[in-house]
Amino acid sequence: MLIKKRVAVVGAGMTLFRRRMLETGREMCWEAAKMALDSAGLTLKDIDCVVLGTAPDAFDGQHMKGEYLLDGAGAWRKPYVRVYVGGGTGVFVPIAGWWHVASGLFDTCLVIGEEKMSPCHPHPQYAFSTIWDPILTRPLEPNLIWIFALEMHRYMHKYGIKKEDIALVAVKNKRNALDHPCAQIPAKITVEDVLNSEVLVWPVQRLDISPVSDGAAAVVLCSEDVAKKVTDSPVWIDGVGWCLDSTYWTNRELAYPKYVEYAARMAYKMAGIHNPPKEIDVAEVYDPFDYKELHHMEGLQLARKGEAPKLTKEGVTQRDGDLPINPSGGLLGVGNPIGAAGMMKVCEIFWQLRGEAGKRQVPDARTGLAQAWGDLMQVGTVIIMRS
Amino acid sequence: MGRSNASRNSNNYEIIKEGEKVSEKIKEYPGHALKAEDFKEGKVLTTKWRPNAKYAWSAGIAVSRFLKELKNGKIIARKCNKCGRIMVPPRMFCEWCFKPTDEWVYVKDTGRIVTYSISYISAERGRLEKPMVVAVIAIDGASENMGILHKVEGVDIEEAKAGKLFGMRVKAVWKPPEEREGAITDIMYFKPLEGEG
Amino acid sequence: MNMSIEKIRDPRDIKHRFGDMEADYIYTLGVAGERFFREIKENAKIFGTKCTKCNIIYVPPRMYCERCFEELKDWIEVGSKGTVHTFTIAYVDENGNRLEKPEIWAFIKIHGTEGGFIHKLGEVDIEDVCIGMEVEAVFKEKEQRTGSITDILYFKPVK
Numbered sequence: 001m002l003i004k005k006r007v008a009v010v011g012a013g014m015t016l017f018r019r020r021m022l023e024t025g026r027e028m029c030w031e032a033a034k035m036a037l038d039s040a041g042l043t044l045k046d047i048d049c050v051v052l053g054t055a056p057d058a059f060d061g062q063h064m065k066g067e068y069l070l071d072g073a074g075a076w077r078k079p080y081v082r083v084y085v086g087g088g089t090g091v092f093v094p095i096a097g098w099w100h101v102a103s104g105l106f107d108t109c110l111v112i113g114e115e116k117m118s119p120c121h122p123h124p125q126y127a128f129s130t131i132w133d134p135i136l137t138r139p140l141e142p143n144l145i146w147i148f149a150l151e152m153h154r155y156m157h158k159y160g161i162k163k164e165d166i167a168l169v170a171v172k173n174k175r176n177a178l179d180h181p182c183a184q185i186p187a188k189i190t191v192e193d194v195l196n197s198e199v200l201v202w203p204v205q206r207l208d209i210s211p212v213s214d215g216a217a218a219v220v221l222c223s224e225d226v227a228k229k230v231t232d233s234p235v236w237i238d239g240v241g242w243c244l245d246s247t248y249w250t251n252r253e254l255a256y257p258k259y260v261e262y263a264a265r266m267a268y269k270m271a272g273i274h275n276p277p278k279e280i281d282v283a284e285v286y287d288p289f290d291y292k293e294l295h296h297m298e299g300l301q302l303a304r305k306g307e308a309p310k311l312t313k314e315g316v317t318q319r320d321g322d323l324p325i326n327p328s329g330g331l332l333g334v335g336n337p338i339g340a341a342g343m344m345k346v347c348e349i350f351w352q353l354r355g356e357a358g359k360r361q362v363p364d365a366r367t368g369l370a371q372a373w374g375d376l377m378q379v380g381t382v383i384i385m386r387s
Numbered sequence: 388m389g390r391s392n393a394s395r396n397s398n399n400y401e402i403i404k405e406g407e408k409v410s411e412k413i414k415e416y417p418g419h420a421l422k423a424e425d426f427k428e429g430k431v432l433t434t435k436w437r438p439n440a441k442y443a444w445s446a447g448i449a450v451s452r453f454l455k456e457l458k459n460g461k462i463i464a465r466k467c468n469k470c471g472r473i474m475v476p477p478r479m480f481c482e483w484c485f486k487p488t489d490e491w492v493y494v495k496d497t498g499r500i501v502t503y504s505i506s507y508i509s510a511e512r513g514r515l516e517k518p519m520v521v522a523v524i525a526i527d528g529a530s531e532n533m534g535i536l537h538k539v540e541g542v543d544i545e546e547a548k549a550g551k552l553f554g555m556r557v558k559a560v561w562k563p564p565e566e567r568e569g570a571i572t573d574i575m576y577f578k579p580l581e582g583e584g
Numbered sequence: 585m586n587m588s589i590e591k592i593r594d595p596r597d598i599k600h601r602f603g604d605m606e607a608d609y610i611y612t613l614g615v616a617g618e619r620f621f622r623e624i625k626e627n628a629k630i631f632g633t634k635c636t637k638c639n640i641i642y643v644p645p646r647m648y649c650e651r652c653f654e655e656l657k658d659w660i661e662v663g664s665k666g667t668v669h670t671f672t673i674a675y676v677d678e679n680g681n682r683l684e685k686p687e688i689w690a691f692i693k694i695h696g697t698e699g700g701f702i703h704k705l706g707e708v709d710i711e712d713v714c715i716g717m718e719v720e721a722v723f724k725e726k727e728q729r730t731g732s733i734t735d736i737l738y739f740k741p742v743k
Contacts, residue, residue: 016418022431023419023647024614030648031417037653044653061436061609071650121608123512134444134601135454136476137536139572141510146521146536149504157502157553182416202505202518202548215418246482250523250534251474254502419615426610432621432731436609439679446599448591454599569599 004104008227008234009094009385011040012347014217017184017335020118021214025060026072029114032216032340033074036110040220040230047220048106050075052082052114053093055338055374058127059117073112085244087288087374089113090217090342091381095240097221098383107223113343114216124212131376133247145209147377149201151254152291156203158255159306161294163203167194168312169290170207173326176319177333179359182344184335185211194290210288213335217343219350235353238367239271239384247376260299260373260380267382268301273367276301277323280384282352282362283369284345287330296371297325299380324362327352342372346383353387449477452491458569460561464529466490472530494528496559497580500552501525501534505544520547524557524577538576556580613731616647619659625731628723632697634658643699664721665742666694671705671713688713692739706738718742 013035015021015028023031029052037043052073057065066082073080083089083096090113097111117124128144155161168191177186189207197206227234243262245252264276273279283302287293294308302323303311311317317325328334328348331341349368351357365387372381425431446454449465453476456463465477468489472481481488503522509515520542523534540560542552557577567573613621616633623629633645633656640649643662648655671690677683688705690713705713706722719739729735 014416016416016420018418018420020421020423020426020612021418022421022612022615022618024612024617027614027616027647028418030653034648034653034655035417044651058605058607061438061607061611071646072648074650074653076650119609119611121610125512126607129510129606133476134442134603135446135450135599136571138603139570139601140521140536140538142521142536143506143508143510143512145508146504146506149506150502150521150523153504153550154502157550182418199505199507201508204504248476248482250536251532253532254523421612432613432618432625434611434613434732436611438605438607438609441602441604443600443602446601451599570601 003102005102005223007098007101007221007223007237009219009237009346009350010222010227010230010234011036011042011220012218012350013037013039014182014340014344014347015215016182017213017215017337017340017344019184019211019213021116023214025054025062025065025069025114025116028116028214028216029069029072029112029218030074032114032218033072033110033112036218036220042108042220042230044074046108047074047078047110048108049079049100050110050112051093051097051100052080052112053084053089053096053339053343054082054114055084055086055089056127058130059115059120059124059338061119069114074110079106084339085242085375085379085381087286087338088242088342088372088379088381089339089374090344091346091370091372091383092242093339093343094219094221094237094346094383095242095381098237098240101221101223107226109221110218111221111343112216112218113340115337115339116214117212117337118214143201145201145204147249148289149204151295151377152289153203154254155291155295161306161309163195164191165309165313166208166291166294167191168309169287169293170194170332172312172318173287173290173293173330173332175333176327176360177329180329180334182215182335183329183333184213186329186333204289208290210331210336213337215335215337215340215344217340217347219343219346233354233387235350236386237383238386239267239269239273239382241266241268241270241382243380244375245378247378249377252377254377256305257295257299257373257380259378260296260371260382261301263380263382264300264371267384271384271386273384277303279367280323280369281365281367282324282327282349283371284328284330284348285325285371286342286345286373287326287332288336290332292373293325293330296373300369300371300382319360319362327357327360327362338374342370342381345370345372349385353385447479449479453477454569454571457571457573458567460564460567462494462496462526462559464492464494464526464533466492473528473533475526475529475533475535492528494526496561496574498524498526498534498557498577500539500555500557501532503539503547503552505547518544520552522552522577537571537574539578540576541578614647616645620645621731624723624735625729628726628729629661630664630694630721631659632662632694632699634660641697641699643694643697662694662697666692666700666719666739668705668713668715668717668719669693669700670715673710686710690739692719701733701736703733703736704738705740707740712741
């Protein structure tokens, strides 16, 4: 593999994540992008190109959303592209930014993830109604949570995992989020709270789910020579990977996300990682539901199949454990603006690897991983960063 | 092309010193949060819009035949001779081999529950009167894991919660022939198959 | 290898399912938009924001300059007069149905700014409309204004 330029992240920024924000999508993009530029000591003039990631136009109710958000993304009269792979977008967008710089085509790239879910009424879930097959599935009047419940239940059944074990993830992440300044619903909850919360689609209960949010997050990428002039501590993107499965989700073994494994292997190979649980110091793993953190840990080869709950129970995934997972508080605690959630994780790994994560800091973090997932249970996106 | 100002004017940058914790210097993260009451009380201005879009979704060649067979009370699949898979829902090309599929194959209207869940909420997020079991059912006669999504009735909810329905054998319950329209709802639901383990 | 795909010969065999996109949208106007429309609603005044660095006044006003990316805090009343930059005559409505009376739609550039409005022209005959003509906004009565672009009824020629 011939990569022309090594790519570094030199700045990051994000807005608050909240259920409904006054800002338009453009204004949120600008707030996050400006903060990322300021933190790197750069101005818009220094940016060669922009990549933006945002999920369905149907949330904002704005067709051609990428183009609409363009000026807030700093892309006025610049090379610009919007990428979208559902929930996987937040980690896919820095990968697309990486292409721009690693190819040698551009020296700097501004990368933004944004989502404004609040305009969609009565509930943003409506925007998902057309994700289902119109002929074979929609006549059954499905609720979006069905697919998560079906996947969660299969995972629990195959490996004999109980709800109490899964609830530990929600407890951990919401507690971690207490230390995140942008978090939407940080809280001190217990396993009993999760098990007593409203049953929506068994086995999914209310506290198993991350909230609906508005928010944006951004990073600035530079090629090696420029990065070294901008900062003393660039964070290198050493591995990228992405993989998609088909939308025939009823023809798949749902207990294990093979496409996440393939994306992870692609990234590990590029980064020269042979023993992920030992070589990754901190990981931000996509957790729109609590069971997803466990499901993805196994797909990412950070735990053997069916063993992720055991690691959680033993405290391995706490901030002071051997393999801290989601020290930020994850989507469960910080919020889930679909296109920006993965970017929040990328910003977190950036701050962790620089020692700038404040109270959330994981000691001696040198190699970090961020992963996102989405669509109709079909995409895995992985990025590996090193300081 | 691609030569940015960034690399030319190195004195534009303020080098961030070693050990300087940038994110700790940031006191305020931007954003103006609103509450649901702000909207109700008119504290914030809004514009409303409902898209006026209507759709006619085509079933395509394979699923049109599938629906036609459902009207006849049968489930039909499609076979790819290269990988040997018998696929439900049927498709005109095999996405693994990336070639057209080869034959129509009738499969049974029985199957096994691969995974299931119990919904207490409707598509509009309101509470359902009675909880509803939905499942991915692998159809007998098709290849492994070839499942379809459908409802399951006639099961005990407590047994369902305890995880007892995995692998259960079920059979389709069809609408009477005169009521069938050539739609997935021609099967009303699947119910447990008597006398099988 | 046989590469043909079975074709449907009888159109009645092609199944369709009909439906629509169910969603209602309630949009916030944004940090800048909220203030802009409040001024229109309360005071029938049109404001822009100025970027002194790039020397532009944005109408509608923005929170940030798209060129230099700085935050814009200078709000300036720009008045309601402008020139017709371009216009068109619509004979059909948004669904393609014939209108009773044709409507004149224009892009009106507000004096002294880099922006303006897409809006209707009123109190003028079609033959008298030309690019470059001077127009000014006509507002609804205060009780009828809601903080929307329709608080302006139309732009009329300045005598």
